[in-house]
Amino acid sequence: MFGATLVLALLAAMTACSAGSSVSVPPDPDAISIGFTAEPANLDFTRTDGAAIPQALLYNVYEGLVKLDADGKIVPLLAREWTVSEDRRTYDFRLHDGVTFGNGQPFTAADVKFSIDRVKTEWTISLKSKMDVVERVDVVGPAHARVVLKRPSNNWLFDMTTRIGAMFSPSGVADLATTPVGTGPYAFATRKRGDSIVLRANPSYWGRKPTYTTVYLKYYKDPTALNNALLSNGIDVISAITTPDSIGQFETDTRFTVLQGTTNSEVTLSFNNAKAPLDDKRVRQALMYAIDREAVMATVAANRGTLIGSMVPPTDPWYEDLTGLYPHDPARAKALLAEAGKQNLWLRLRVANLPYAVSSAQVVASQLADVGVSVSIEPLDFPAVWLKQVFTDHDFDMSIIQHVEARDIVTFGNPKYYWGYDNPKVKSLLAGADTGTPEQQVTAMREVARTIAEDAAADWLFLFPNVVAAKKKVTGLSDNLVSESFDLTGLGRR
């Protein structure tokens, strides 16, 4: 009996909607729903790694003293302004007045000290080391915090724009995994695991009030399900389309705008520089000549990405076009392999089991076969198995993964990093770039980018495109993805 009732109700609902109503988006004009592919495991980015948590919370719920604007420039946020001492070790931050946390507590210089000190004591993610350069934080006055560094560091101020620089209140850290408390324009409202996170405008926000008072962050593991949600009016925005060959269906549909720009995400064919045979620079260079990156990008990203030639996206101040360094030249590749005496190479390409990585691996393997290098492709379960075997145990010859973090070129200064690249010149250039003036930084970083490219320390296949598709009514989305936040503060409505 119950069954019959249910089916009748189902039928009734179906008829009701065939009257032509639109689907499932809350009709509230002040609400917006945005689709993502990676869902945060919890809401505590101090203890849990991964890009999904800062993507949802940074700049939206949590704010730092400074932030990155859409052009990648460091601009004031909770700090009204700051000054840097002559020796470039002391930063004086003047804070905005009248800032409160979501739980009502006022934000003062004491919270700056608390938050920065806490990175060293309580955080566990690997990024915490970025705060090691801080010697101490002084509370000069309620609205004046002074940070003293052990040595000058350009990277430190940049890192303060990332999750590392997020400001916490001592009264708001009891349960970060489920109850984040920040000073941002939005406060965390609810979450339904496996489905969504809801943010609501913070009524006592100190800055410009956001246009949308309710934001639904909806999570779709499957990219096709995400695309379908926008196509069927289930959501308003796709934060980033991860399957570039599906972009066309949004471009041809008059309901949507499609924005395309760059990310910080280098799709990298990494070499194990520390292990034979790829410890031989000639072999690595031979592989670089053997690979036709344009063909890889055409196959994997429907030609939407950007060729880069080194580990620098065009939005970084030290970008230089290095794509001409290794033109596709199979004859030269064979000659280099012959010179190195490595004609019958067999390499293990152990990639993350993600679509872009597996399809890149297939193109790369077939191109390497053309110069006599046989490649066995082994897709590994990502993240668990890949992190353990490739990233931690360095058990690989080559791998393919997107390196998504901003300015991650500095990893080439760490010989223990999984690419096993150890070049004293690069290390000292990186150190100089960090301590020098901004001009010296640009010069030195350019030199680093060129050196690792000439050394063929890795093959940067292409830069993954940032493609955002949205309903026409949504404005204020940015083309380029430069920070780790999906910044909701600039969104508007037509």
Add this chain to the structure above:
Amino acid sequence: MILALMRRTGIFVVSVAAASVAVFLFMAVLPGDPAQVALGINATPELVARTRAEFGTDRPLATQYFDWIGGVLTGDFGRSYVTRDLIGPQLADRLGVTLWLVGAAMVIALLIAVPLGSFAAVRHRKLSGTVISGVSQLGVAVPAFLAGILLVQVFAVQWRLLPSGGWTPPDQDFGEFLRGLILPALALGLVQGAVLTRYVRSAVLDTLREDYLRTARAKGLRPGQALVRHGLRNAAVPVVTVLGLQLTTLLIGAVVVERVFVLPGLGSMLLDSVAARDLLTVQGIVLVLVIAALLVNFLVDLLYTAIDPRLRRS
């Protein structure tokens, strides 16, 4: 009768207890320290030790088991290593979604299978019966996820009649809840309905060949009347057996359909927890699924005795 019931209940309880030990041991022997996994590669040894004590994974296995199962009996499944959330309420929440999905799919399957199967049996030498038979054969071959993708493409993307996915709890907005349930329940139910149609058809066909039905016809009943009055209850016994097996299959099918339709059910929770190596959560989910399967078996046993009075005497 009472004795039989008690015996079956006893078997059920013992199976559940054995299953809980098996599930626990299986998770315990998997390599990897949950504290280390949860904290990542750069955690200090002191913090790992502190976290291990916090999780309770530094205690002997037996203590951990009895602590865990004791909690489970009171509805406390512990706190997830990865999400730091209580697992019990999560499980209840997710189980609710999956039960709605599986229940609706089962109803759809029955509504398709019983009339169509009986019809196909009664008319098994006619064209209409053969056509139903053939179509159900085709339905058996279509996996639920494919049905799901096709339904989304047509009803959500092309016609925009129904949502392509997502979940609205029934107490929040019942209309939206139903609209969200239709496509996933159809994806799951159509395929099971096709499978079930074939069983109903053959069960009814067997019954039709029985002597007592011929007798019923002989005293003047039409074929349909004879079947309804004397045949259906007999045909129900094999169908209930299959139904029990199918319910278990539906729980597994739900894992895939939940992914296609982005439903926050038990299946997607299981996939996510496995991917994140959230072992305590996996342990809880697997236990719930095992109990569900055993419970279905138990209920099917009880149902037999309700349907067939002969079984009550034995």
